[in-house]
Amino acid sequence: MRRQLVRWVAVAVAVPLAAAAARKVADTVEERRGPKSKVARGLRKAADTVRPDKKR
Numbered sequence: 001m002r003r004q005l006v007r008w009v010a011v012a013v014a015v016p017l018a019a020a021a022a023r024k025v026a027d028t029v030e031e032r033r034g035p036k037s038k039v040a041r042g043l044r045k046a047a048d049t050v051r052p053d054k055k056r
Contacts (some may be wrong), residue, residue, distance in 0.1 A: 023044060023047045026039075026044045035054075
């Protein structure tokens with residue numbers, strides 16, 4: 001039971017962090033490669049798939 005709780009908490013923390021990190025990397029890539037960067041769009045799409053952004 002304790003392992004399941006620890007695993008659940010780890011996932012509950014890791015998913016938002018991963019989505020935020022992907023968005024941050026996408027911003028950096030877009031600054032360097034321009035607004036039409038396929039990599040930046042892919043990173044944002046992956047982040048939105050994992051956790052949709054509530055602001056947009």
